[in-house]
Amino acid sequence: xIKLTVNGTMYERAVEPRMLLADFLRHELGLTGTHxxxxxxxxxxxxxxxxGDSVRSCLCxxxxxxGGRIETVESxxxxxxxxxxxAAFQEHHALQCGFCTPGMLMTGVDLLRKYxxxxxxxxxxxxxxxxxxxxxxENVVKxxxxxxxxGYGD
Amino acid sequence: MKPPAFExxxxxxxxxxxxxxxxxxxxxxxxxxxLVPMMNFRLLAPSLLVDxxxxxxxxxxxxxxxxxxIGAMTRHHAVEMSDVVRQRFPVLHAAMAHxxxxxxxxxxxIGGSLCHGDPAAEWPxxxxxxxxxxxxxxxxxxxxxxxxxxxxxxxxxxxxLIEIQFPGLAPGTGWGFEEMARRSGDFALAAVAATICLSDxxxxxxxxVVIGAHATPLRLTAAEGLLTDHVSxxxxxxxxxxxxSPDSDxxxxxxxxxxLVGVLTKRALAAAWKRAA
Ligand SMILES: Cc1cc2nc3c(=O)[nH]c(=O)nc-3n(C[C@H](O)[C@H](O)[C@H](O)COP(=O)(O)OP(=O)(O)OC[C@H]3O[C@@H](n4cnc5c(N)ncnc54)[C@H](O)[C@@H]3O)c2cc1C
Ligand code: FES
Ligand code: FES
Numbered sequence: 001x002i003k004l005t006v007n008g009t010m011y012e013r014a015v016e017p018r019m020l021l022a023d024f025l026r027h028e029l030g031l032t033g034t035h036x037x038x039x040x041x042x043x044x045x046x047x048x049x050x051x052g053d054s055v056r057s058c059l060c061x062x063x064x065x066x067g068g069r070i071e072t073v074e075s076x077x078x079x080x081x082x083x084x085x086x087a088a089f090q091e092h093h094a095l096q097c098g099f100c101t102p103g104m105l106m107t108g109v110d111l112l113r114k115y116x117x118x119x120x121x122x123x124x125x126x127x128x129x130x131x132x133x134x135x136x137x138e139n140v141v142k143x144x145x146x147x148x149x150x151g152y153g154d
Numbered sequence: 155m156k157p158p159a160f161e162x163x164x165x166x167x168x169x170x171x172x173x174x175x176x177x178x179x180x181x182x183x184x185x186x187x188x189l190v191p192m193m194n195f196r197l198l199a200p201s202l203l204v205d206x207x208x209x210x211x212x213x214x215x216x217x218x219x220x221x222x223x224i225g226a227m228t229r230h231h232a233v234e235m236s237d238v239v240r241q242r243f244p245v246l247h248a249a250m251a252h253x254x255x256x257x258x259x260x261x262x263x264i265g266g267s268l269c270h271g272d273p274a275a276e277w278p279x280x281x282x283x284x285x286x287x288x289x290x291x292x293x294x295x296x297x298x299x300x301x302x303x304x305x306x307x308x309x310x311x312x313x314x315l316i317e318i319q320f321p322g323l324a325p326g327t328g329w330g331f332e333e334m335a336r337r338s339g340d341f342a343l344a345a346v347a348a349t350i351c352l353s354d355x356x357x358x359x360x361x362x363v364v365i366g367a368h369a370t371p372l373r374l375t376a377a378e379g380l381l382t383d384h385v386s387x388x389x390x391x392x393x394x395x396x397x398x399s400p401d402s403d404x405x406x407x408x409x410x411x412x413x414l415v416g417v418l419t420k421r422a423l424a425a426a427w428k429r430a431a
Contacts, residue, residue, distance in 0.1 A: 017162035017203070020190075039155065040191040041258055053231070053260040059190040060261065063162050064183070064205060107257065128338040129255025 002066040006031065007075040015062045022046045024062035025072060033073040033102050037131075044130030047103040048072050054110035073102035076109070085109060085147050094143035096134035103130050108144050112153035120145060157193035164205040168314060172291055174204045175312035182206055182314060184227060184266035187258050212316060213263075215239060220322020226265025226315045234259065243284065243320060245329040245347060249276045252331075255339040265315045271370070273304045274341040276333075279365035281318060282373060283347045289317040301370040324351050324359070328430025330422030334414055336405065342366040343406045346394070346418040350381070350426040357381045362390075362423070367400040367415050374398075377419060387427065391420040 003012045006029060013028055020039070025031045025048070037043035039058045046058040049071040077083035082090065085108055095101045104127065111117060111126040123144050124137070132140065147153075165171045174180060180202040183189055192198040206212065212227035215236050222242060224233065233239055234250035253259055253267070253276050267277040268288065281288065281297035288295045291314045300308055309315065333345035344366040351359040360381045362374040374397050377390040400411035 016159065018157045018159050020156070020194075023156075039194045041187060041254075044255070044257065047257050054257040055261050056187075056257050058194070059186055059258075061162070061186070061190070061203075063164075064186070064207065066164075110256070125251070125338060126256055129257055 002063055004062075004065055004067065005069045007070070007072060013062075017061060017063050019062045020058055021048070021050075021060040021062050021065060021070075022057035025057060025070070028062075031072050031074050035099055035102050037099065042129075042131070043100070044103040044107065045100055047106045047130065049106055049110055054107050071106070071109075073105055076105060084150060084152055085112070085143070088143040088147045088150070088152075089140070092139045092143040092146060094135060094139040100130060100132040100134075104132070104140055108147070109153070112144070112147055114153075117144070117148045123148075155194055155196060157190065158196060158199040160193075160200050161202040162205065163202065164208045166208050166210070168209055168291055168316070171204050171206055171209060171314060172312050174202065175314070177202050180204055180311075182269070184269075185229065185262040186266075187254070187262035188266060188270040188272070206314065212265075217242075218319065222320045224264060224318045224320070226268075226317060227263050228265075230254070230259035230262050230264065230267070231256070233264065242322070245283070245331050245349070246280060246320075248329075248331045249280055249333075249347065252276055252333045252335065252339075252342065252345070258339075264318060268300070268318070269307055269309060269315055271301055271305050271307050272341065273369050273371075274343075274345075274366040276342070276345065276365065279345065279347055279363045279371035281320075282371045283349060283361055283363040284320050284323070285361075286321070287319040288315055289319060290315050294319075298373075304369040323349065326431035327351050328426040328428065330425030330429070332418040332422040332425070334418065344400070344411050344414045344418060346415060346422040348419070348422040348426045350423070350430045352427070352430040356384060357427075360423075362394065362419065364394065364398060364415055364419070367398045367411050372398065374419070381423065387420055387423045390423060391416045394419040 025034045035045035037045040041056045041059045048057045181200040183203040183205045212225045214225040216223045230253045240247045286297045328350045330348045333342045348362045360378040365371045374394045377394040380390045395416040400408045402408045
């Protein structure tokens with residue numbers, strides 16, 4: 001039996017040790033915003049925030065996070081009421097197919113909360129573990145830059 | 155793919171963890187950033203994972219005289235952000251930026267990286283460069299004796315790495331760390347780390363370590379000797395190229411790696427010389 005808080009709601013579930021956190025979120029809790037691309041830590045689509053730090057939910061077993069606090073992309077906004085970072089992504093056309101976007105957003109949230117991101121180079125370094133096949137990254141960097149300027153996470 | 159089934163234990167003491175490791179095919183689980191991908195690929199199928207993250211007091215960075223002691227469960231990112239690491243071992247701070255990506259550095263641990271022993275990983279080279287001692291549940295192992303080969307360490311199946319001890323550097327030691335990877339955060343094609351002590355503008359003590367060019371990190375003793383014999387950095391870099399026998403793989407040919415090690419050695423030594431006082 002594990003107990004964990006996901007987006008502010010406490011869940012208690014019996015899980016097999018081999019269940020990845022990504023699959024727990026998607027299949028047990030129905031939170032399919034977290035995407036699974038590679039299951040080897042390379043693509044970043046599955047990135048969520050665990051106890052305040054961005055992590056790969058494909059490289060973590062649900063049993064390991066017993067007692068933990070998780071934030072997924074569903075913790076941001078809704079279609080009618082976008083979070084300012086989501087709005088910045090829309091505004092700057094920072095997504096096309098959207099597969100990488102949940103991971104980009106959650107990585108972006110972690111970066112915006114913790115680091116000054118004074119230069120675009122810092123944003124690029126921070127996003128280096130998130131692959132996108134569509135946008136060419138330029139607009140993702142612009143969206144995060146605009147969120148920095150708007151004081152996101154301050 | 156999905157990992158094969160296994161049993162899971164999260165003991166809260168080292169004694170209980172060691173006892174659990176006496177089970178056949180049991181493995182330590184630290185940050186999981188190397189182990190879980192291997193299980194997802196079904197390259198490994200341990201019967202039992204012993205999660206050591208709930209054992210108290212395995213994650214710390216403590217000053218010890220001029221040196222540092224770092225707990226095996228300390229995450230890469232904690233080392234990257236530590237002020238005392240930045241002051242005393244700036245080479246460790248600089249190298250951390252090359253270890254994978256932020257989300258992986260948030261989970262992955264020093265102990266896990268050392269025990270995994272990837273030939274292109276930074277930590278195994280750094281402990282050799284800095285002459286560290288690796289303290290386990292059984293003994294203390296000098297960094298130079300820790301590896302038998304790629305992904306192969308001197309640890310017994312029921313032995314847990316608990317602490318890495320870095321002796322203080324001589325005042326004024328200069329350092330350099332140069333890495334080439336295909337993309338930021340990828341494993342190194344090759345990297346060279348160096349420290350230099352100077353006296354009257356002459357190198358008195360030099361250590362040069364290369365990673366990614368051999369099954370284990372390698373000290374380039376011939377190149378080190380040339381520098382202390384007052385030969386040029388260029389000559390030391392040429393010697394470095396002759397001292398290694400890299401493999402060709404998907405990512406780079408042996409010739410390219412050898413060339414790269416020459417260039418990186420030159421840069422690392424020049425940076426270390428400049429920083430030495
Ligand atoms: C996409 C990606 C890119 C990466 N890039 C890099 C990179 O550029 N450079 C780099 O260095 N690493 C890189 N890594 C690996 C990462 O640094 C891992 O954190 C590290 O190799 C393993 O640490 P861990 O704590 O996650 O260990 P785990 O995966 O939990 O364990 C690794 C191995 O060590 C054993 N082990 C762990 N801790 C102990 C202990 N205290 N005592 C005894 N045995 C122990 C385990 O049983 C296992 O065999 C990358 C990983 C990924 C997924
Ligand atoms: S699915 Fe986790 S990093 Fe690709
Ligand atoms: S928007 Fe398609 S992968 Fe990034």
